[in-house]
Amino acid sequence: MKKIFLASAFALxxxxxxxxxxxxxxxxxDYNLSRQDKGYHFGxxxxxxxxxxxxxxxxxxxxxxxxSSSLIIDPKFFTLGENDITFNIKIKNxxxxxxxxxxxxFAKTKARAMSYEIVNQYPHDPKNFVQGFQLDGNIxxxxxxxxxQSRILKxxxxxxxxxxxxxxxxxxxxxxxAIVGDKIYQLTWQNKKGFIYDKNSLKLIKxxxxxxxxxxxxxxxxxxxxxxxxxxxxxxxxxxxxxxxxVVRYISVASDKEAYDQLNELExxxxxxxxNVWQKPIILQINPANGEVTGILDLSNITKQxxxxxxxxxxxxxxxxxxxxxxGKNWSRIYEIAVK
Numbered sequence: 098m099k100k101i102f103l104a105s106a107f108a109l110x111x112x113x114x115x116x117x118x119x120x121x122x123x124x125x126x127d128y129n130l131s132r133q134d135k136g137y138h139f140g141x142x143x144x145x146x147x148x149x150x151x152x153x154x155x156x157x158x159x160x161x162x163x164x165s166s167s168l169i170i171d172p173k174f175f176t177l178g179e180n181d182i183t184f185n186i187k188i189k190n191x192x193x194x195x196x197x198x199x200x201x202x203f204a205k206t207k208a209r210a211m212s213y214e215i216v217n218q219y220p221h222d223p224k225n226f227v228q229g230f231q232l233d234g235n236i237x238x239x240x241x242x243x244x245x246q247s248r249i250l251k252x253x254x255x256x257x258x259x260x261x262x263x264x265x266x267x268x269x270x271x272x273x274x275a276i277v278g279d280k281i282y283q284l285t286w287q288n289k290k291g292f293i294y295d296k297n298s299l300k301l302i303k304x305x306x307x308x309x310x311x312x313x314x315x316x317x318x319x320x321x322x323x324x325x326x327x328x329x330x331x332x333x334x335x336x337x338x339x340x341x342x343x344v345v346r347y348i349s350v351a352s353d354k355e356a357y358d359q360l361n362e363l364e365x366x367x368x369x370x371x372x373n374v375w376q377k378p379i380i381l382q383i384n385p386a387n388g389e390v391t392g393i394l395d396l397s398n399i400t401k402q403x404x405x406x407x408x409x410x411x412x413x414x415x416x417x418x419x420x421x422x423x424x425g426k427n428w429s430r431i432y433e434i435a436v437k
Contacts, residue, residue: 118188121152122196125184129198136201139175143168143200152188159183175202176349177388178331178356201356204389208352211382211394216420217433222257226426229274229283229317230362230413236260237415237431238296240274240283247271249283249292249299254417254431261299265292273317273362275324277338282324284314291341308344310334316363316372320385325370327360333370333388348388350381357381357390364414371414371421378404378411380423394436396423403428 124146137143145156145168157166158174160182165174179199186194229240229249238251247269250262265271265285272284280302281294291314293302307314311334316327323345324336334347350357350372359375369391370383378400382392400411403425413424417433424431 117152118194121149121186122194125149125186125196126198129196129200133199133201136203137170138203138205139170139172141170143170149186153186154189154191155187157185157187159185170200170202172387175200176331177202177204177351178349178358201351203351203356204353204387206353206389206391208354208382208390209392211392212437213394213396213421213434214437215399215432216435219255219431219433220257221424221428221431223427223429226408227413227424227428228272228362228426230415230422230424231274231276231364232415232417232422233276233296238274238276238281239413240271242271242286242426244268244270247285249274249281249294251299254422261297263294263299263301272314273327275317275319277319277324280338282317282319282338282341284317284326286313286315288314305341308334308336308342310344310347315375316361318363318365318370320365320370325363325365325385327363327372329359329361329375331356331358331360333360333363333372333383333385348385350383350388350390352381352390352393362412362414364416366416367419373412373414375412376407376410380411380414380421399423399432400425403430 128146157164182198182200184196226242228242231238235254236251237254240249245267247265248262250259252259269288270286272286274283279296281296283292289307291305311328313328315329318325324338326334331349332347335345361373361375364371370385372381378397380394381390384391409427411425415422421434421436422431
């Protein structure tokens, strides 16, 4: 009877301990969920609930292959946007409890609402599934997508007749493009490689493989020193044009209220990166130093006139002086707008 009593008591202690563990993890989870919309800023401290602190002997945070005992939102550990982490809670008996969480880090500076005025319109071939879009002088350089129909072409602004055009292999879905001196760099979506062309003739010079960090090719631009690539995530990757197969650095993108992924066609102008967001009628103005969204241009009125489904979305940014040129996939127009 005594042995049965001791066994029962021990089982009860284990049950109580398990229930307490579950209670602590639920407390931490509830707190994390309550903070997701509000998020954090760099320099903030994660305020762990008091009952969790009292139960824990030590708490660390794991993110990817890193681990930190600091609860400060440090840019050396966290990035802007969503950070999928794990709390490791070492309790008094040496056991480690783990709780997954998403930590949203937002920009400190409020993004300004940008406005615009349409100053001109130009024809655009509605057959063109625009993935990359640049203006050099009065010549538009465009990368068009779709498997079996992908190509790089150029034409005079105000016309739709190509001056030159080079098609990609049948298995290629072309994506963003950028002019670098006398060359044009072009991405592919899932072929894990890019192309480099002679800018004048559009003849293929060579191919290059993607860095392993890059999942897919989406948008591409050039800041005068480095190529800047988007891959459909929240990240923008900086590449050396002399060795575009290696990522030099990357930034993650967020505003003061929202994290952004699916960053698409890109353009660099006067110290800012401008980015389309796939299937959204907006263009983001991004600080290339830290990924903070400094401005948001809402183009809903123009987009409504040109979009009928999920494919013919806003996707194309270039600059004509300080005016912006915008277009979209299968749009029949290019708009020149004065941004304010």
